[in-house]
Amino acid sequence: MKLAFPDDDTLSVSALTGLAAAPQRPLRIALAGYGHVGQALAARLAGDPAYRIVSILVRDTARPRAFAPPVPLTASVDHFLYPEADVLVDVLSCHKTGAALASRCLAMGVHAVSASKRAVSTRYEALTGAARAGAAKLLYGAAVGGAAPVLETVAAARQVSPVVEVAGILNGTVNYLLDRLARGCPFEAALVDARLAGFAEEDPSEDLTGADAAAKLRLIAIEAFGPEAAxxxxxETETLDAAKAAAIAASGERWVQLARLRRTAEGLEARVTLARAANVRALPALPDEWNGAAVTTEDGRVFRCLGRGAGGAPTSEAIVADLVRVRAAIAAGGA
Structure with missing residues (x-):
């Protein structure tokens, strides 16, 4: 059975009638997606009495999975949403479907945790509006940085002094590729390795063009400067293609994909560029799939965070951190 994902963001609100507004323990999770991240999350939560996955939505129920699902898989949105759940966790590759599910769930008072930077960055106003209407939480720490708590670091810095700049290595896949190039590995072979490691999708264009890092910069801008300013x-983005990879390899130097956001007199300036690591003073040349960010505030302080930025395990840890926040909100008696 295969699921035909919608081309727009319309999902029947009536499909959500089974979702419960009143929280219970353990926290009941409707998990949308069961690829590398979804399976890593299921493995991470297995045996933890504080959490229970009650339904799992996938595109193809027949595809083999490395980690056995705790509940039967379904390709039907109606079946997925029927069990009562306290929180939707979106780890879908289809950002339109993820945004549609999150919007409807939030409006019905079901919390949403998203690892999809595209879903949140492209539908931010709609999703936050639905969260307000349903008195529910929308959390997306896993959408930026993986195990590197980028958004949390930006929020902490902002509490101290206004943010003036954020520089980051925000795409674990590209960092992995650039690290391999510096070690003499051919570009195509490095890309194969990244796919086998679960860092790169079959189509890595979002990573290579800088679109992935750009979407993350938009979420960082919202956190640092507010939705109106962002x-x-x-x-501006720069693509890592075969020709650029060859030039980087020939240079004999370590390069990084640098995402930079600055506040200027004219407004916000944002770029994703390929840069020599030696020229990037704010951050070290992080190994493998690691991510990191340096947040500079108006008073000259610099706040930094580092962590693994790609793969199932790091992303699942970031999701669990958001689930802990959901549990805390429920325990406090509100969203």
Whole structure:
């Protein structure tokens, strides 16, 4: 059985009638997606009495999975949403479907935790509006940085002094590729390795073009400067293609994909570029799939975070951190 994902963001609200507004323990999770991240999350939560996965939505129920699902898989949105759940966890590759599910769940008072930077960055106003309407929480720490708590670091810095700049290595796949190039590995072979390690999708264009890092920069801009200041933010990007990879390899130097967001007198300036690591003073040349960020505030302080930025395990840890926040909100008696 295969699921035909919608091309727009319309999902029947009536499909959500089974979702419960009143929380219970353990925290009941409707898990949308069961690829590398979904399976890693299921493995991470297995045996933990504080959490229970009650339904899992996938595109193809017949595809083999490395980690056996705790409940039967379904390709039907109606079946997925029928069991009562306290929180939706979105780890789908289809950002339109993820945004549609999150919007409807939030409006019905079901919390949502998303690892999809595209879903949140492209539908931010709609999702936050639905969260307000349903008095529910929308959390997306896993959408930026994986195990590197980038958004949390930006929020902490902002509490101290206004943010003036954020520099980051925000795409674990590209960092892995650039690290391999510096070690003499051919580009195509490095890409194969990244796929086998679960860092790269079959189609890695979002990573290589800088679109993935650009979407993350938009979420960082919202956290650092607010939704109004970040509205309509344009991000210049540079693509890592075979020709550029050959030039980087020939240079004999370590390069990074640098995402930079700055506040200027004219507004916000955002770029994703390929840069020599030696020229990046804010961050070290992180190994493998690691991510990191350096947040500079108006008073000259610099706040940094580092962590593994790609793969199932790091992303699942970031999701669990958001689930802990959901549990805390429920325990406090509100969203």
């Amino acid at each position: 509205a309509g933010l344009k991000v």
